[in-house]
Amino acid sequence: MNIPLEPLAAATDRRIEAIALGRTYTTQRCAVVNDLLGIPVAEMAVAPPVYIHKAISSMREAPSLSLAEIHAAMARAADSYQYDTIAGLSPDEYCRLLQRTTGLPEAVTQNALATVADALRNMPDIINAGRPQGARWSWDDADALAGYSLFSRKGDVFAVLAAGNGPGIHALWPQAVALGYRTLVRPSTREPFTAQRVICAMVQAGLEHYVALIPTDYRGADELVASADLALAYGGQDIVDKYRHHPQVRVQGPGRAKIVIGADVCMDEAASLVATSMTDLGGAACVSVSAVMVEGDVSDFCRCLRQALQQLPEKALPRASQQTVDWLRSVLDTPIEASLVSEGYVLRPVVTEVAEPDDPRVHRELPFPCVTVAPYHATRSAPLLSGSLVVTVFSWQPQLLKSILADASISNVYVGDIPTTWMSPLVPHDAYLSDFLMCNRGFRIAASWIEAESKGEKL
Structure with a gap:
């Protein structure tokens, strides 16, 4: 730029x-x-x-x-x-x-x-x-x-x-x-x-x-x-x-981090997990969740999520410029709530509910707490999970986890109540950086060279 x-x-x-x-x-x-x-x-x-x-x-x-x-x-x-x-x-x-x-x-x-x-x-x-x-x-x-x-x-x-x-x-x-x-x-x-x-x-x-x-x-x-x-x-x-x-x-x-919610978990707990994944890093990081796929009643989950987000204190929400607010309003099909304070405009989180598992808005990623919530379908949702930086699986169902683990294009898979924003320097982020910077080469030194070095004849 x-x-x-x-x-x-x-x-x-x-x-x-x-x-x-x-x-x-x-x-x-x-x-x-x-x-x-x-x-x-x-x-x-x-x-x-x-x-x-x-x-x-x-x-x-x-x-x-x-x-x-x-x-x-x-x-x-x-x-x-x-x-x-x-x-x-x-x-x-x-x-x-x-x-x-x-x-x-x-x-x-x-x-x-x-x-x-x-x-x-x-x-x-x-x-x-x-x-x-x-x-x-x-x-x-x-x-x-x-x-x-x-x-x-x-x-x-x-x-x-x-x-x-x-x-x-x-x-x-x-x-x-x-x-x-x-x-x-x-x-x-x-x-x-x-x-x-x-x-x-x-x-x-x-x-x-x-x-x-x-x-x-x-x-x-x-x-x-x-x-x-x-x-x-x-x-x-x-x-x-x-x-x-x-x-x-x-x-x-773009990270396109996602959460899959199983039908076997508590919707209030799932909503709390998603709210944390949306706002932990201001909603602007590559690991901030941008899409949620739900087994079961999507509208019920959206209601729980909106309630959880409404309970967040204002200090936990990101600020934006007037230019950013105007741009977001031009690209979003959902009204955006932004209030002016001394440091900028406070951006309230946005939750968009869609009816189809493969709605293109599932791929949408914006630089503030904003998620698209879609129904989960084992076949139709799979292509939209591919290539994700993070997918958190909030479910006890082995078949749900196995299908996601089988997709090697997903960089990170977390199971349980682990936000998509969780990171550790000892765990790959988008693979280890050393995978890109380093290579493995076979190497060996003959015994006679070792003996020569011990006598002062340096390599």
Whole structure:
């Protein structure tokens, strides 16, 4: 998406510069970051392609650290990220700025501060979870005599085109740094503050040769993808379509998380589960539920769900801009309730009931708490479940679970009262990131080479 270039209002002097190899780069071109009321809160650099290309070339040649040294630095960065003032923002100031620009509830931003820090702190365990049991990290492992799988990077440079719907994605891409990749992040114009905070904390901890912050426009994003070895791109269907046939790009697109409600469970408990899955992360995350399939009386379930949603306090609901509210009203066939408060428009959740299991609205995904509720049919519902990021099965019926588990295109399956928004850094999100970044290679060293090395004849 092209970043609009607007004059900066005098209301802010906050700047987000490009950072590579520990040095900032000031540009003449910049974009304005506004809050939900249209008030400028920051000015963000727009790094040109020539700078990006040079930064990547320099990072390839920069000094290297061992994985142990990288992990120790990331643990130091975690404490700084969570507790220190970074880029002029204390943790509380950072969270408030996040709320102003994304509309996420306070609890979501506060929890994300700890979630990202915990991910940085626990990187050895996280990347080990994605390593095959028979693989080793280093060619000089003691098992080299017998032979093993060498867990190897597919490249050296990784680019991330980040989204701005929530800070949670910035707990994922640091895994690339933990695997030894030089990682460059293009932050979202909507919310660049989390990427800036993570990268500045890493730079201060000694990882200036491994991370870079690259605020840029669509031309710079194309250069990032072209110059890096591998890339991770977040976005909607347009991003999915753009990179669909690009083998070096992994796309994190619409999640289309769903819940299947069996006829054997309590409808009030099911409604509570769905309400939580709708609102836990402000309804804007890829794991926020967007469709519910119900065995039994769909209208009765919708009544229970609406009652559960009405009981939510206003502070648990997301805020949006006037532009977003107008757009949602233009695309929804259901009235949307939005009330103006000091931080933006409070969006009340929307529940749409449809009569057919394969109604196309089951695939609809919007960036606020909004679900389509359809009757579940074993045959007609199956194609709509395929390709989902998460499906929670709220039922005790084995046949219901087995049919869903049999569809390998569903990335995550949860059974019971587990919200679609549940995540753990040790559990695959959309597969392990290491599945994309790493490969297994057979490796063995002959005994005679080991003996030579022991005599001082190094490999």
